[in-house]
Each structure stands twice: as C-alpha cells, then as structure tokens.
Amino acid sequence: MTFLHPYRSTCRRIAAAAGMMLASGDVLAHPGHVAATDNMLLTGLLHPLTGTDHLLAMLAVxxxxxTSDTSRRAAMGIPLSFLVLLFVGAMAGMAIADIPAIEPMIIASLLILGLLLASRVATPQWAGPVLVGAFALFHGVAHGAELVTGGSAAAYVCGFMLSTLALLLTGLGAGWLLRGRALWLTRLAGAGIAGYGLVLWSAAA
Structure with a gap:
C-alpha cells in the first residue's frame, strides 16, 4: 500500500488548508478578492483562487x-463547456447590473457537483456539459460583476480564465490519476465539497 502514501500526504495538506479557510468567517460571505487596478491580470489570476466557492466548484467539475463513465475525449467536453459558459457569464456580469440568484446558484453548484462526485450517479452524456455550463454562467456573472472600476477588463478576464483552466485541468488530472487507484478519495472530496456547500447554504438562510 506504499503507493497510497503520496495521496495520504496530499490529503492531509488539503484538509489542513480547508480547515484554515473554514475557520475564517470571511469565506461564508463571498470572499474578499485582491482588487488592484494597476495589475488586473494578477487580480484575475487570483480571483478564482481566493474564492473558496469558485475554487472548489472548478476542482469538482x-x-x-x-471519474464519470465516459471516454477521456468525452470527459474533456465537460470542462470545455464550463470555460465557454464562464466567459459568457462574465460578459453578462460586466454588462448587466443586479442579476438575481447568483450566490444561491453558486452554492447549489457546490452541493450538486459534490453529491454527483460522491455518489457517482450515472448521467446521460449530454447532461454533464449542460449542467456544468449552467453553473458556469453564474460563476462567470460573479467574476464579471466584481471587475474593479477603471481596471482593464481584458487583462482581468484573461487572468481568471487562465486560473479556471488550471483548476479544471488539476481536477481532471487528479481524477484520472485516482480513478484506477484510489477512487474513494474522489468520493471523499465530493462529500467534503457538498458539505461546504451545505455550510454556505445554512449561513445564507
């Protein structure tokens, strides 16, 4: 069982980081992001990484x-759909003020994606891109709505799209790595993500 040692070490680090984030009351509201107009690329890069809700949702995707019962080529369509609709949502968030239900939908994305990951319920092949695309719209709206006044929209969007791609690929790579070795870790991660979503839901109620 020595091949599990790296995963156990990684899990401990993830758990410690999650505990530190959960210990802060700021994460229960939408976390305060770095907002500096002099470096909007950096602001965009950090935006998904400093928002626990965004970070967990993108890893979950x-x-x-x-870990879904699809080929690798079909699996790539799910994060691709997320990226495309995230961009569309960001454009809407920049153009339209006060789009309703943003936070509830972001919380719902954590609950539903976490439960799907934990339970591994089979879904039709078309359902994955549609579901994550719908959630991505609201994550994108949240990104776009938080553009700092006077900052470069192009640099900001480029930054958070790159970070999002990195998070999606990290989740995808970890899932493929664990699929044939320690799939229970992905179930555990899904349960944790759903649990975090439930905490946010309770706090918002």
Whole structure:
C-alpha cells in the first residue's frame, strides 16, 4: 500500500488548508478578492483562487468529468463547456447590473457537483456539459460583476480564465490519476465539497 502514501500526504495538506479557510468567517460571505487596478491580470489570476466557492466548484467539475463513465475525449467536453459558459457569464456580469440568484446558484453548484462526485450517479452524456455550463454562467456573472472600476477588463478576464483552466485541468488530472487507484478519495472530496456547500447554504438562510 506504499503507493497510497503520496495521496495520504496530499490529503492531509488539503484538509489542513480547508480547515484554515473554514475557520475564517470571511469565506461564508463571498470572499474578499485582491482588487488592484494597476495589475488586473494578477487580480484575475487570483480571483478564482481566493474564492473558496469558485475554487472548489472548478476542482469538482474536473474531478467529476474524469471519474464519470465516459471516454477521456468525452470527459474533456465537460470542462470545455464550463470555460465557454464562464466567459459568457462574465460578459453578462460586466454588462448587466443586479442579476438575481447568483450566490444561491453558486452554492447549489457546490452541493450538486459534490453529491454527483460522491455518489457517482450515472448521467446521460449530454447532461454533464449542460449542467456544468449552467453553473458556469453564474460563476462567470460573479467574476464579471466584481471587475474593479477603471481596471482593464481584458487583462482581468484573461487572468481568471487562465486560473479556471488550471483548476479544471488539476481536477481532471487528479481524477484520472485516482480513478484506477484510489477512487474513494474522489468520493471523499465530493462529500467534503457538498458539505461546504451545505455550510454556505445554512449561513445564507
């Protein structure tokens, strides 16, 4: 069982980081992001990484795509759909003020993606891209709505799209790695993500 040692070490680090984030009351609201107009690329890069809700949702998308009963080519369609609709949502968030239900839908994405990942319920092949695309719209709206006034929209969008791609690929790669070795870790991750979504839901109620 020595091949599980790296995964156990990684899990401990993830758990410690999650505990530190959960210990902060700021994560229960939408976390305060770095907002500096002098470097909008950096602001965009950090935006998904400093928002626990965004970070967990994007990792969940990659993990779920990798562990679903589809080919690798079909699995790539799920994060691709997320990226495309995230961009569309961001454009809407920049153009339209006060789009309703943004936070509830982001919380719902954590609950549903976490439960799907934990339970591994079979879904039709078309359902994955449609479901994550719908959630991506609201994550994108949240990104777009938080564009700093006077900052470069192009640099900001480029930044958070690159970070999102990195998170999706991280989840996808981890899912493919664990699929044939320690699939229970992805189930555990899904349960944790759904649990975090439930905490946010309770706090918002």
């Amino acid at each position: 990659g993990l779920w795509a990798a």
